[in-house]
Amino acid sequence: MSGSNIRRTPLERIEYAIIVSTLLLLVVITVQPILNLLAVSLSDPKQVPGMGGLTVVPRGFSLDVWSLLIQNPNVLRGLGNSAFITIVGTLLSVIFTAMMAWGLSRPKLPGRRILFVMVLITIVFEPGMIPDFFVNKRLGLINTYWSLIFFKLVNAWYLIILIRFFEEVPEELLEAAELDGANAFQIFFKVVLPLAKPALATITLFYLVFRWNEFFRAMLYLNDQSMWPLQLVLRQFVVEGDKLAMVGVQNMNNYTGASQIDMRALKAGIILLTIAPVLLIYPLILKFFTKGTMSGALKG
Template sequence: MTTLSPTRPASRVKPHRSYSAVPGESPGSPPWRALKSLLLLVCVLLVVLPFVAIVSTSLADAAQVTEAGGFVMWPDNPSFDAYTALLSGGLVSKAMTVSVGVTVVGTALSLISSIMLAYGLSRPGSFGHKPVLMLLLMSMLFVPGVIPTYLTVKQLGLINSYWSLILPTMINAFNVIVLRSFFMSLPRELIDAARIDGASEWSILTRIVVPLSKASIGVIGLFYAVTYWNAFFNALMFMNDASKWPVQLVLRTYVINNSTLSGGQLDVAAGAPVPPAQSLQAAILVLSIVPIVLVYPFVQRHMNKGVMIGAVKG
């Protein structure tokens, strides 16, 4: 015997409504799709064209830069003379080495200290859990000023030292809170089972917590790396020796302040032509961007998962 399911009365069926930003057009209509494509194209051009102009200017020769009077959109005779002059052992090549070293060492120390601190704060019964957590939260609200920071670094004898570029910003309270929230979301039964089996806290952290937190650790590591690479204010305050400047301070001095690099600072042979100032400034800007651009694709696959840590789930 076949039973017929009751049908919903026609009065209760609500027609589907499509909303659109353009009156009279549905989101799937060809005019609306064309408008979205046009807006997306404009946004892409606003992002890409300045970067293309910077790269093209860094590759242009002196005659074309002089003729253009500034930025060159497409070099007629591409030349790497600006990059060769910058990376030949002068001020910029030393600054690149300093920036790479500070970024690698600083990111490693920041990740290690942040992971250990976040794991300790994620265990409710850990020693000094609440006071340390309150101190960490207060550091987000009450930021020390420039003068106290400078006096502290001076009292520690770190003026003109590479450690002055790392230690003052080694732990970021926000990153620690994000890692702590992720560690607390891990299954507690898994950690309790490992503790029953005799695993120490160090073994639990290194063999269970860290492998399960690769996405969040990768994103936090990228945040720390970008912060160290782009930092220039600490170097401006604490570095008196120009040979110890990171590349961002060189970029600020010779691009934003529109200063000119001399042949001695570029380590160019006597009598050799020096590339135009616009090409050198554009090349410094490209060199300051390329490392982060090369690192980002390796971390990008963790970004979608990592940035959703602590988000509200519907």
């Protein structure tokens, strides 16, 4: 029976209407601030001061804000730094998390329970900021991207997600691969990982968001402003209100059209720029969330 032919009782219809209305309200609450930022950044600079927080339609049309951001060396440099930290950090995190999770998911691993308890301890007891700083200083990681990339290279929570997922991989598939002459690395990369696409997509998204939003450690360990990720550039613009840094010049009046751009529009543009990559990547990864463990095996 198709969904359109399902008959609901009056009570079920009321419940359905309440659920749909609630979800629509949540969507509006979530999307409205983003649309407001977009409207402000695309509006005529002269019209921005009169725009309210609920406005979602641009007043006039101007690309001055985005033109200014694209030409800004600070923004472009920060975007490149964030991209490097995010891509390299996520790639290494996913690889090491997957390898460690596969090892801990094997019942015959010597000392498996002790290792798993040690992983759980890292969730409860995290190192303090001062010991962490001295470790990074002794390793020579201060003012390097690696001080950010190596931090939580393997997240314990994401590790547990993969461990539980790998434990569901049928032993028959592994035995069949062994009979075909596959070694341990071939089994892991050609059999296990294709089956783990949903779980890998999940932790990849988590790591992407975590790496992209890197802020606090960058503020502590990166002394060179040319190495700042986009989040620190955003702080300089939005929190400190540094409009000169926003346009990347020493004298605002020497930059054609910059003095006419409202600071609120500049803030809206840089905020959108920082959240846009995550919003664009999420739909690409979402399709893996609904797939089961055996989807890859059935294709074979």
